[in-house]
Amino acid sequence: MITGKNIIGFAAAATGTDTLRAYDPVSNATLPEMFATATTEEVNQAVEKATTAFKTYRHTSPEQRAVFLEAIATEILAIGDPLLERTVTESGLPLARITGERMRTVNQLRLFAAVLREGSWVEAIIDPAQPERTPLPRADIRKMLVPLGPVLVFPASNFPLAFSTAGGDTASALAAGNPVIVKAHESHLGTNELVATAIQKAAQSCGMPDGVFSSLNGAGALLGQQLVKHPGIKAIGFTGSFKAGTAIFDAVNQRAEPIPVYAEMGSINPVLLLPGKLEASAQQTAQQYAQSITLGTGQFCTNPGLLIALAGNATEQFAVALQKEMAAINAGTMLNPGICYHYYENREQLSRRKGVQTLYAGPKEKDATKGSPALYRVDAKDFIASEELQQEVFGPASLLVVCNDDAELSKLLLHLHGQLTGTVMASATDLLTYADAVEILCQKVGRVILNNVPTGVEPGYAMHHGGPFPATTDIRSTSVGASAIVRFARPLCFQDWPQQLLPDALKDENPLGIWRKIDGQLTKDTVSR
Incomplete structure (x- = not known):
């Protein structure tokens, strides 16, 4: 089941000569499979595919994305014992822990599917036009959150499933309408490929655009910095050390176009x-x-x-x-x-x-x-x-x-x-x-x-997993829970746009049936004229 290739949209590639191998910390042995390091050409292909996919994926409906996330969950479970066995081998973590973590990963995907269907996360706000207002009329002004573009995800070492290839960063970025490129963790190369293939299968079965997801293998900072500096990347999710997180943050701020970096960098709690x-x-x-x-x-x-x-x-x-x-x-x-x-x-x-x-x-x-x-x-x-x-x-x-x-x-x-x-x-x-x-x-x-212990984070609607610097690079963000979705979106305001060209979340009739704020009041009502 493991090929050692990079997943680039709906394709798999291994054109380079450099390779990586995973490690079993229990037996202290290098594992046999050879994983091809992504070449510069393959990196560019992944980003170009993601950029093209964004043009279509950003306009998919909440229901389409919810079905996609649920399909990923189904495909992960369908891998069965080989996924559990490989993850245990690469991490040294016990089977019971990994079994539970797989379920947490699946439940996170399902959580964001529920967030999409409920819909209020887009923060739709409508101030209807008041042409008769004096001394000046008011324009029709409507605002909501929209996706950013291709998101780069760096998985964590300590959660090879829940904070990894299909973990919270990937799930929330996909939910928000962004293509995702994962830089595979060097400790979990086989686990990554199994999960990446599951995401690829789900994308194809759900009719998602080619390039909505890619996964690339590479050595440490070399591939990471190459992706971080690529102009096609529009946001980053990272979980890891302070040293690596600040290196990413510093590199982003040297780009011609700085982008959001949501880095969780550790804590002494x-x-x-x-x-x-x-x-x-x-x-x-x-x-x-x-x-x-x-x-x-x-x-x-x-x-x-x-x-x-x-x-x-x-x-x-x-x-x-x-x-x-x-x-x-x-x-x-x-x-x-x-x-x-x-x-x-x-x-x-x-x-x-x-x-x-x-x-x-x-x-x-x-x-x-x-x-x-x-x-x-x-x-x-x-x-x-x-x-x-x-x-x-x-x-x-x-x-x-x-x-x-x-x-x-x-x-x-x-x-x-x-x-x-x-x-x-x-x-x-x-x-x-x-x-x-x-x-x-x-x-x-x-x-x-x-009167409890800090170890253990419950994914849900109220959970916040973030904190002031240096715990994270953005004090307002969480990497766990439903609110993680807003990291990968930005406000867009529409002024005096015709109904047929507005997103569904902002149309008068509220076709999505979501909670919106109209003239300062939360409601599911239509806009009356």
Whole structure:
């Protein structure tokens, strides 16, 4: 089923001589299949096809796109066990996790199909003409969101299905009416081809234009930068490291035409451990957070990498309990040798920072591509003095920061960089006593959680998975949930256009039956004249 070719619209191509191979992190072996690196000509073909496809695809109806997304979901499920087996092999993640992730991927596609059918995401706004208004008449003005053009998607390493080829970025971009080009992740080359072929089949069966989807193989920054700088690309979705994300963002801003970049670049996801909560359940909270820190070998973008507490007996009890819990957890397979290497390098650098104490550091198992848990501690004054302590250690590690008093706690929270999530572990009394600290935390994050763990993101209508820089490049955007669709659209205003030339969402009779704002009021009514 795996050919090693690039998917370019409805065609497959492998004209270049350079190749890539995927890797099995469990057996520490290179996999046999050879994947052709996309040539410059193939890159141009993919972008040209996408540009041509956009002329047709942007005018497909919401129902046509919804059916297309549902067909992709069906084709992914139809691959069956070979997809699960290949993904497990390339990621080292357990079968149960990948099985669940496949369903999440399918459900995301179905979610955006539902978003399309409901229709209000286009934000249709109508101010009907008022020719009799004095002293000046009002023109007929109507506005809605329209698609941008070909979207480039960079899949994530840690979610080989849900944040990958047919993941949230691809699903939301297609839903909004944009063709998509995926730069295949080097760790998931076989998984990518299987899913890309499923999308290709769905596009053909649904009568979508050739070029609505392509997938290209290539080595790291080389292919990525080539695509980022291509004038035919009109927006980018990225999930990965801060270094790679900022490189993409910087390259885009050097283009003759800068374009939107929606990059999710990691987070240390601070957890505010307040005294009342720890006094009541230090042991239970330690157990809960040991599991969260090491879930998926710590390879979640919502991994709780920073634990913040006030000095006191409850915090000491928590620290001792968490240290024991972490020490009892075995090393787990990491996604690839590079991630494993950087994990141990980064935690070693962390341990050498001024004031940092190692509470527990499991044995280094780099040769086995396994990451062992680690826990560190530092005083707030040393944390505030070192920007390096805010760097993400991607893996099963966390840093406990202890504050001497409320003033130091507020100072630390104000010092934090932007984050995807912030968690408050608190009693009812804590929430009142430390209301100011909680308010500061809310200003630093995209999602605030009460008395739970940040690991786990539920795709739905209310979910927001984003945050202030450097967690993302656009504080307003989310890469998970229904609102992700608006990233790949822009407002277009129509003034005094005849009914027959208006998009259906803006026509008087409201043929789509969607919620619209008419003269400032939300309604599904027709426009009365």
